[in-house]
């Protein structure tokens with residue numbers, strides 16, 4: 001084992017700076033992997049506001065762990081994790097990159113660690129059998145997530161595969177709007193988090209203010225584990241005070257590898273005030289932990305109620321228990337300045353010591369056969385899954401509640417959380433394995449697309465470098481190379497007795513891990529191939545872009561033949577455009593980025609039956625479909641739910657009801673008199689074809705050409721009159737599209753349609769002094785409605801956003817009760833400082849998206865450059881006829 005590590009250490013040394021990328025890939029094939037111990041694995045994300053220093057910190061993590069031999073610089077564009085040209089050019093992180101490394105490095109223990117060990121194994125504490133987890137090397141899989149609001153969906157997608165997260169704050173800006181948003185999302189996934197206050201070297205750094213804001217705005221009790229060590233109590237940051245280990249950590253410059261640890265006795269000789277502050281912080285830490293951890297109270301009593309006497313390991317264990325509690329109320333806080341190489345190694349120790357291993361996480365959510373539950377419930381047969389009551393031969397059968405043989409079939413189950421097109425290696429599918437293992441060359445069934453494909457190569461990624469492996473076990477993250485279909489968000493399963501034609505037996509074929517809803521896109525641009533010969537490459541590139549990022553949408557206007565690319569924000573589309581034109585070298589022209597309005601029908605249509613009886617894609621095909629449409633008002637329309645004879649789909653705020661009275665959800669006829677489905681068309685394939693047909697019809701409204709919203713589409717599926725031996729999936733979706741299109745036209749001819757516009761939930765952070773002018777601007781000039789100030793509801797809002805609704809459940813923290821050390825730039829006490837006149841205020845408002853285009857510049861002018869905002873789609877609203885007229889006139893003007 002030791003020799004293996006030594007070999008690896010040798011290899012790690014090869015990964016130096018630019019030359020790292022030049023090592024031939026074959027040299028790294030089939031690297032001997034240390035056996036995987038799940039307890040020693042951390043799947044961690046770094047989340048924060050844009051520019052808080054995620055990439056800068058990650059670079060140090062890779063450097064100190066021995067993976068790189070040169071620290072990359074965001075500003076020079078030489079970082080490991082920002083490896084897309086577009087990211088390097090803009091200096092921001094767009095795609096999540098997953099990187100694996102070991103901490104502490106097995107070959108080179110951290111210079112500061114032995115002091116903690118000697119504390120604990122000296123026997124003084126009576127805990128000689130426990131040492132911190134960070135004394136042993138751990139496998140860390142780190143996901144670097146983007147900080148820009150346009151990439152929130154990307155953050156969400158990464159969050160669901162994380163076991164823990166480090167939230168990085170800018171020590172000057174404090175808790176910013178995007179941080180709050182991602183924090184709330186992480187709360188939703190119950191992800192244990194620690195906070196790292198970065199940039200404490202900058203003028204105006206305010207650690208105490210930031211800690212107070214953590215309490216107030218992130219709704220938890222900050223457990224201050226480190227305090228900044230300023231030279232002579234002010235000015236230059238030189239290190240941190242370790243409140244857990246009761247010592248000062250002094251970074252001696254250079255690359256930050258050399259760290260001196262001084263115990264309290266030594267510290268008192270050189271900086272008495274700092275030593276006293278560490279003790280004060282220790283008392284506060286024990287106090288706050290005691291409120292939420294009974295064992296801490298016991299230890300406090302065991303050690304004669306002496307806060308200082310409690311061993312570091314006991315504090316670490318109490319912190320860990322609190323971090324793993326759900327909801328998480330204690331928030332451990334660390335300090336540093338990554339750019340100055342201060343604070344990163346103890347932060348890595350904290351990742352290992354405080355954040356959970358995959359085994360310590362709650363059960364993974366799944367959906368299977370329209371049921372929701374956990375993967376563990378399914379695997380242990382505890383999830384009651386409805387089974388077909390009639391066999392394929394039409395006979396009734398008795399079925400056990402859970403089908404054990406089906407469960408036993410499952411060999412591996414993984415979530416594709418990221419698809420990236422690597423110019424050198426082709427399409428890389430990043431997966432997290434949740435059960436069993438994913439083996440090389442095995443057939444993987446994609447439960448979202450109903451296709452089977454092989455996993456020809458499996459890699460473990462070290463940013464843009466890779467090591468080939470034979471399998472990825474449960475709890476780990478890896479990359480599959482060579483998949484043709486898998487998209488971000490798809491569930492991949494391997495099972496015994498694989499049958500490429502039929503896929504796995506039901507209900508295994510419907511198993512989906514942590515499904516998430518894709519938010520509706522609100523901007524779009526047209527994409528026009530420069531010539532006919534370029535068309536194929538442009539379309540292939542677009543489909544690759546969609547595999548990478550399912551929050552993008554592509555639709556083809558059936559009348560004009562124009563292709564539209566839609567996304568979540570202007571930057572989101574700009575980046576997609578750059579990827580398409582520059583990275584994929586698609587020769588196409590793109591139009592202006594415009595708001596994606598929607599249209600809604602106001603009157604129900606008649607029922608229409610369309611028939612198809614011709615060649616489709618060079619093959620004779622026959623199919624038929626009956627459809628009708630009606631306006632959908634969720635508040636008044638009766639609630640529908642899936643039944644054995646009715647399947648309900650939701651497509652972009654439209655409800656699709658597929659009535660199949662003669663056929664069950666398992667695809668079996670209700671009686672022996674009814675014809676069965678042809679063997680080449682499974683029920684799930686028919687439903688997918690219906691879905692594709694409806695989506696295509698709804699993509700272009702009959703009046704203004706915008707996507708249709710708030711409609712109910714009723715479709716009828718009757719095998720005796722619609723499905724024939726010549727019926728194919730393509731024919732079905734074509735005929736469904738035609739039938740829905742005709743029904744929509746009929747509805748518009750009868751009652752017209754109305755335009756709907758995206759309305760955003762906007763969270764704006766401003767100084768108290770600018771509050772009045774910003775609120776006035778939002779509510780009068782932009783037609784917005786202020787929903788809350790500092791999270792307190794001000795009006796009877798009809799916001800549908802869960803983030804706003806969830807405010808009531810949040811813990812309210814009194815900032816005066818939060819311990820903070822003095823800040824060097826602070827004249828009064830931290831409490832007074834926090835309450836000072838120009839404190840940060842937060843406005844939450846609903847504003848039409850149209851009024852938010854170019855808002856950042858305006859906000860900056862109103863706030864002296866200090867205001868920031870984030871926004872998410874809150875929904876689409878019908879426009880008044882006056883506003884609709886203005887928008888249509890403006891659009892016509894644009895075209896002219």
Ligand SMILES: Nc1nc2c(ncn2[C@@H]2O[C@H](COP(=O)(O)OP(=O)(O)OP(=O)(O)O)[C@@H](O)[C@H]2O)c(=O)[nH]1
Pocket residue numbers: 048049050051052053054055056057074075091092093094146147148198199200201202336337338339340
């Ligand atoms: N003074 C100072 N500057 C820092 C520190 N950490 C990061 N920076 C600078 O802050 C800027 C943003 O840093 P990044 O690491 O790119 O931040 P990020 O959070 O990855 O940003 P996104 O990828 O865009 O979300 C860069 O100019 C860094 O050099 C620090 O500790 N001190």
